[in-house]
Amino acid sequence: MRIREWQDILYDVIESGADPEGWRAVAGDRSQGVGEDLYLGHPGAGVYHLKTYAKNPFSVRGVGTRVARNLDDEIGSYLPEDDRGRFALRSAPESDETARRQAKHLEETIRAHADAPTTPDALFEDVMDAVDSPAFGPMEYDSYGRPENLDRLAEGFDEAEALLNAELDELIDADDVGRGFQ
Structure with missing residues (x-):
């Protein structure tokens, strides 16, 4: 598994050549610490996991990786099918x-x-x-918490979860995000 900057992962999604309408996503707060988790999935392009945080109002930082090469029925059941929420990349x-x-x-x-x-x-x-738009579709998102399906995906990809958390925590520490103002 190769961990990279979050924008590189989004570039992979954009350049995947997959049917733009086939993407689905689930996102919410990280289970521990500051930031958010995002899973993007497509039957032909696989599943990607990103962890990001706002360094300041003008800068988002984060890491991500591809956690699966294809979207099987079990993983797919955790990504939304309906259009209650939508997302798009551009x-x-x-x-x-x-x-x-x-x-x-x-x-x-x-x-x-x-x-x-x-x-x-x-x-x-x-x-x-x-x-x-190279990728858009339904999204389950909770801006104040963490959707159940986000936890289910994290459990299924526990190794990636641990590695991405460690990498993101290093970025947060290096940026002194938890320090506050004096």
């Missing part, structure tokens, strides 16, 4: 021309949904298509 357009093209497509998409009956899911999927 990287910046490669050029000004690409940005203009995506903005025009997004404008047309919003206009079409404003002029016709639509559903929230249809709008979300069309917007993600318009901005060429």
